Amino acid sequence: MTDLEQAAPLDALTLFTLRLRLVTSTAVATPKLPSAAPDADEPDSVPVMDADGHPILPGTSLAGSFHRHLARRVDADQLTKLLGRGGTDAVAGTLHIYDATLTGPHRWLDEHSTAIDRHTAAAKESTKRHVRRVARGAEFITHWRLDNPTGTDEQAVVQALSTWAPLLGQSVTNGHGDVIFLSVTHGSLDLTEDDDLLTYLTLHGPALHEQVATHPVDSPEPTTRERFTLPLRIVEPLHAGTGQADRGTTDAPKVNRVARDGGQFVLRGSSVRGVLRSRIDYLLHSLDLAECPEQRCGTCLTCKIFGFTNAEAARRGSVRFLDVIVTGAPPEPDQIQHVALDRFTGGARDTALFTDEVVPTGDIDVVVEDLDSSSQQWRQLGALLRLVAADIDDGFVRLGGGGSRGYGRMQLRAEDLPTSGLPQLKDAQALISGMIPAEGEGA
16 A cells, blocks of 8 residues: 555445354463472463453464465455455455454363484473463354455355364364354444444444344354374273373372373373374384484475474474374273382382372274375375384384383274275385385485
């Protein structure tokens, strides 16, 4: 817009109200300053909050997700008109997207995790993270406004909303950020009409939307993404911990709790993702198919599938790993006690008794969903997952914590493999063998 140009007068507007519910935990996070107390167990990042201390989903996050979705449905000119563009020739869009605010109670979900050392397969030093998210079930509302819409503008937004199934917040590739829409409504005001102008001038904010946005938009159907499933059965106790222990006392030992979500035992997607990436990376390096010591080169297959961050660039992973719910488990975990040994005497160390909660039996389905991988990468990932599944079945790979203490042994549920989406083992071996360069060729 030049100095001589003026914004068009506001003659009409369309208002939208979107109500949504979190299906999985999520957060648009911000770093948290460390506490003055050195021993305080506080999160490294917390959700963005409003002035009252309630979590919000910022309008920028909603706009970014909707921009990507809308870009697949309209041409570049209409996309710029609706959502604007940045740069030296920046243009403001006519669609205004505001923060999604909480409409009811919510729970916090604190997660502790570490990176996995690719050489030792153990937790990597100095990588422990403590992240706070909003637990699933929380409900939000967001209000949008479209200024001076043409018929095609309003139709484009309405149709895009009816097919939009966003993944919001951080750690989408670890199974977070799923939402469903409870309702989407819209309505219009013609400000050249006296009654509509009076409504616009006497109401504002949510009250204006409640009065005007009353016509329903078809809610999106749940998104069905292509997926692989590893059907597993617990053979030896599973300790899928919270990453944080109840502190012990003189009379009561420290207890390492198992993770729960809504009363169910859960193995976090981040844990599964770390184990599978580590094993796939090991397989590829063993076959001279990748040379990525720090898992951040950006060009190898694991970086393309799982994502990477380095000094020059970064990319989100092209697949996601969902949280794994344990089915068929007893209502309460077993407790196994241990005591650390004194390295000099060989006896039990004083005040070193601790207890692990474990899930003794049950079934799990490790689900890997495609986000935007190429068809070739997806086939290669399926083959690699089938090889890892064989290693899991043979006991070479364990899930959860305490693998060196006999925890986390799994067995493939062979009866469920035909519906898993995974290739047969011989086909997976043939596909990966075909990736190995002939002698004298580069990897």
